[in-house]
Amino acid sequence: MDGNGRWAKLRGLPRSAGHKIGAKTFQKITRYCNQVGIKYLTVYAFSTENWARPKEEVDALMSLFREYLKDAHNFADENVKVQFIGDRSAFDDDIISLMEECEKESADFTGLHLNIALNYGGRDEIIHAAKTLYDDIASGKIKDKSEINKKLFSSYLYTSGQPDVDLIIRPSGEYRLSNFMIWQSAYAEYVFMDILWPDFTEKALDKALDEFAKRNRRFGGV
Ligand code: FPP
Numbered sequence: 001m002d003g004n005g006r007w008a009k010l011r012g013l014p015r016s017a018g019h020k021i022g023a024k025t026f027q028k029i030t031r032y033c034n035q036v037g038i039k040y041l042t043v044y045a046f047s048t049e050n051w052a053r054p055k056e057e058v059d060a061l062m063s064l065f066r067e068y069l070k071d072a073h074n075f076a077d078e079n080v081k082v083q084f085i086g087d088r089s090a091f092d093d094d095i096i097s098l099m100e101e102c103e104k105e106s107a108d109f110t111g112l113h114l115n116i117a118l119n120y121g122g123r124d125e126i127i128h129a130a131k132t133l134y135d136d137i138a139s140g141k142i143k144d145k146s147e148i149n150k151k152l153f154s155s156y157l158y159t160s161g162q163p164d165v166d167l168i169i170r171p172s173g174e175y176r177l178s179n180f181m182i183w184q185s186a187y188a189e190y191v192f193m194d195i196l197w198p199d200f201t202e203k204a205l206d207k208a209l210d211e212f213a214k215r216n217r218r219f220g221g222v
Contacts (some may be wrong), residue, residue, distance in 0.1 A: 001026060001043055003160035003172030015059035021198035023064050030122070032202045034080055034112035040162055041114050044180050051090075061080030062095065062167035065118070069098035072105075079111030086120030086159035087128070115159065129156035159184055167212045168203070171197050189215045 001022050008018030026043055046061060072082060084099045091099075099118075101145045133156050136142045142152075154160065165181055165188040173194040177185070191208040193200075 001122055001197040001200075002196055006198040007198040014060075015057050016215070018196075018198055019057075019061055024070060024191055025198050025200050027068075029200060029202070029205060030080065030112065030114055030178050031078065032080055032205060038112060040220045041112055042117060042159075042181065043115070044117045044120065044178075046086075046118045046120070047179065048087070048124050049179075051119075063091070065091075066098065069095065069102055070075055072098075072102045077111045081109040081111065082106045083113065083115050084118050085115050085125070086118045087124065087176060087180065088184060089117065109158045113162070115162075117180070120158075120180075122177075125158055126183055128158075129153060130169065134154050134196065154183070157183060164188070167191065167208065169208045170194060171195050171200055171204075186218050187217070189217065 002020030004022040005015040006018070008015050011017075026045070030041060038097065039173075044067070050061070051058060055077070082102050084103065088099055119200050133142065133148070133153070142148070159181075162184075165185040166181070166191075168185055168188045169191050170176070171193045173192070175192050181188075189212050192210050193204060193208065195204055
């Protein structure tokens with residue numbers, strides 16, 4: 001959800017003001033994805049590198065997460081299943097509890113599956129998976145090297161049980177992946193859009209989906 005800072009700067013506002021509007025855009029787009037029948041949506045809300053931002057910006061983001069999580073019950077009537085991906089242990093205890101509550105409350109919902117990536121990094125996710133796999137080898141749960149394949153490894157990722165990524169939309173005019181779902185996006189289609197996240201609309205999403213529908217996906221075949 002990139003471009004919040006620039007959106008605010010263009011208006012002479014603090015960066016946190018951009019995140020605040022960005023949070024509204026996130027809720028609007030989540031609702032829309034659910035309405036149009038998208039099954040999985042992952043939003044990148046806070047990376048493992050974002051802790052390096054000025055303290056007041058990090059604090060403002062934590063307040064926004066708290067606000068959203070307390071409010072998340074409002075999503076209950078929309079049937080959205082919420083899951084957090086990333087290393088949550090770095091957050092304050094109250095945020096961790098709110099995350100757990102949110103996941104628990106929405107666990108049986110059958111609408112959109114929403115992954116919110118918080119303190120997430122693709123490389124960290126792979127290392128975390130490798131360490132858990134190591135534990136399972138050490139405990140004898142995995143007995144032979146031949147059991148390790150792509151399917152098994154995927155099951156150690158935060159997105160265990162979910163399909164691979166089909167489409168990645170990066171707003172704000174940047175042409176980078178920035179450590180986002182690097183395992184899951186091996187065959188993803190990319191749509192880069194020159195629109196700052198707070199300005200992102202349902203129409204922009206439709207445009208990205210139209211672009212995706214035109215792509216000829218061969219998955220390495222012919
Ligand atoms: C990147 O834009 C955005 C972020 C690091 C924060 C994204 C978080 C939200 C939109 C808050 C809502 C999320 C939830 C779950 C309530 P940037 O600040 O790097 O923008 P810039 O590149 O223009 O500086």
